[in-house]
Amino acid sequence: MTIKSSGRREGHVAATAAGVLLALSLAGCAAGPTTPDAGTAPSAPVSASTAPTNAAVPTPPPAAPSPAAPAAAPPAEQLPPVMAASAPATLSIPSIGVRTDLIHLGLEANGSLKVPQDDGNGAPASWYDGSPTPGERGPAVVLGHVNSPSGRGGVFADLRKLTPGAEINVSRTDGSTAVFTVDRGALYPKDGFPTLEVYGNTKSAELRLITCDGYDPATGEFDDNYVIYATLKA
Template sequence: MNPGRREGPLAATAAGVLLALSLAGCAAGPATPDAEAAPSAPVSASAAPTNTLVPSPAPAAPSPAAPTAAPPAEQLPPVMDASAPVTLSIPSIGVRSDLIHLGLEDNGSLEVPEDTGDGAPASWYDGSPTPGERGPSVLLGHVNSPSGRGGVFADLRKLTPGAEINVSRTDGSTAVFTVDRGALYPKDGFPTLEVYGNTKSAELRLITCDGYDPATGEFDDNYVIYATLKA
């Protein structure tokens, strides 16, 4: 089982940049004092000018723009503190398995549990969040076994939306997830971002092989269960 190429957990975060804009007021230049008028002979009323130019008042300085209220902070779904997983239980398909912790192969793909013939337990990818933390926690399991028996994830396709998945953790708590959906992907077109990308809530990914080709003896696809933390 090789669930696509994995370059490590995606942990990109969006950094918000606040740009403060201010209005600079333009002040008029200093007033020039009027020159002292020279005395002159009185002017009769009839000789007074009929049209007197009255200067318009100077335009008022623009008022500074009112500050824009900051948008309310996004309320993210509650999650659990970090705690490594111990066991996996899926009551609706009769699965109960210890969880081993595995990382990446040298080629960047996920390590998978080694099956020596007696059936292998499911594993947690230790580069992903622990089950219950924010983000997608990744669990892997075989669909078959060299002994001919079904693997620990042989019946993932039977899971339907709303089914519960329980993961016990080292701190004594249990993360309870509900199934959202299942999806089948070809291994040569595995959607890395959709499966492993960051999420706002605590989520779970169960991944196994699918699409067995008798001509080659290989599995061409991966089957993925998407689940979200319930409690």
């Protein structure tokens, strides 16, 4: 099973880009010299001996109107609550009878995600350790095989049976459980995998379950990936 990745923890991609833009905008708006503007130099004072004695008292200029009160700042965006970081231990999906330990894997040398090695007895699912932990803000990514060398189904053989509203439970090493609700499933060709949609930043804590799909008997390969999108239950 080959699954593409950008090669870094995608939960921080948008934040990093925003930081770069902010740095550029600050550089473009740098403050000028701190020396205050002295204004136009005053003309030479009129001496008392030459000043006209019948000069009228000058009328003071009208008072400048009070500046308008600044507009109130818009309220800060309220982000959905999330859980503190804690590595995942197990994953269960009651509606399709799945329960699996979660191993932790990173990236291959070519930038694709490592997948669990199946010795014929069925491999557990794996959490991509470059993604947020399940329950943290952002998309936690979990991979699993759709089949097995023994010919039986893999741990994620029945992902297509999941429907919106189904629950996914991830137990974590701090003793807590992150409960997610399925939003949708989507099928993507491997040569058109939407990296940003799957791995990009999210405002809430989300989960991605990814497996292979689209088996081609002529080549013995899977041409597609199937992805389940789920959101942390409030």
